[in-house]
Amino acid sequence: MDETIVWFFPEGKEDRILPGGRDEQESGRAAVGRILRDIGLTVEESPGLEGLRDQLSQWDTAMLVAEIPDGGPWEGWEAVAEARENGKSFPVLAISASRGGDAAVSAFKAGANDYMSYPLHAGELRCRIENLLALTLRRRTGRRLKIGDLVLEPSRRRAVREGRDLMLTPKEFALLYYLSANMGEICSRDDILRHVWGYHFQASTNVVDVYIRHLRLKVDKGYRQKLIHTVRGVGYVVKAPEMAPLV
Incomplete structure (x- = not known):
């Protein structure tokens, strides 16, 4: 199944114009939808909280873009927490009319990874989305790595050792790629998370x-x-064959 950007935009929400878009007459909702689709992943709109819960649990979610209430709590954070507790891993970009500060802090504490407030700029919105996808290895931006007889191909999310496909899950590949990109450096559990x-x-x-x-x-x-x-009491490290002892 293709990876999906889930887009929560509640019905009845006031529409706004986004500066920096292709068309000054294009509504904010239309502009955001176009930007999301231009990223290259499937976009699933979610106007209601029940639909959001179902989408986060059923789709291979690469990211959630959520229009949250201005200055108030959002019940959707419960759906986000539930999905993550069930092993789903995806970044969340929260969008609100409330200007940063306490509103942003509340969103980050609730589970957001990034926060934007209106008026949005179309170019900035796209850059933030692409950066979040890149940081979570959802985009094909990483370089090919070779460590001894292990080859990692992020463009295909494929790991091969001695010609054998290791059949890693997306999260297993992300973990191995992070350790391998930092070969020889000890990565703490907190850093890995x-x-x-x-x-x-x-x-x-x-x-x-x-x-x-x-x-x-x-x-x-x-x-x-x-x-x-394993580095006891600290974390983990990937070592090239010439660095590691034979076991």
Whole structure:
């Protein structure tokens, strides 16, 4: 299934013009929809909270763009938290008429990864969306990596060792790519959560250990030269064959 940007824009919400768009007469809603579709991923609109909950649980969500109430709580954060607790991983861009400050702080604490307030600028909106997708390895922007007999191809989200496709899940690939891009450097569990999961994960850092175990079964099991190493009390590191001892 193609990855999806879920777009929450409640019915009856006041429409606004976005400066910097292609057409000064284009409504804000039409401009945001066009920008999202121009990114290249499937866009699913969600005008209601029940629909939002279903979409976050059923679609392979790459990102949520949410128009949240001005200066008040948004019930949709419960759907976001529920999806994340069930293992879904996606960044959230919150949009509101409330100007930064306390409103932005509340949104970040509730689960947002970025925050914009009206008036939006079309170019800035697109850049923020693309940056969030790139930070969570949702866009094909990473470079090809080769560590010994391991090859990582972010454009295809594919990991191959000695010619064998390791069949990694999207999250397993993101974790392995992050460790490999920082080869030889110790990555703490907190750093891994922040860079790989892309948000303040509401759980123990034990989730990193669980994913590392899954990775080792696919990446290192059956190979004399191990690539993924534990640094006790700190985190994990990927070492090139010439850096790591034989096991």
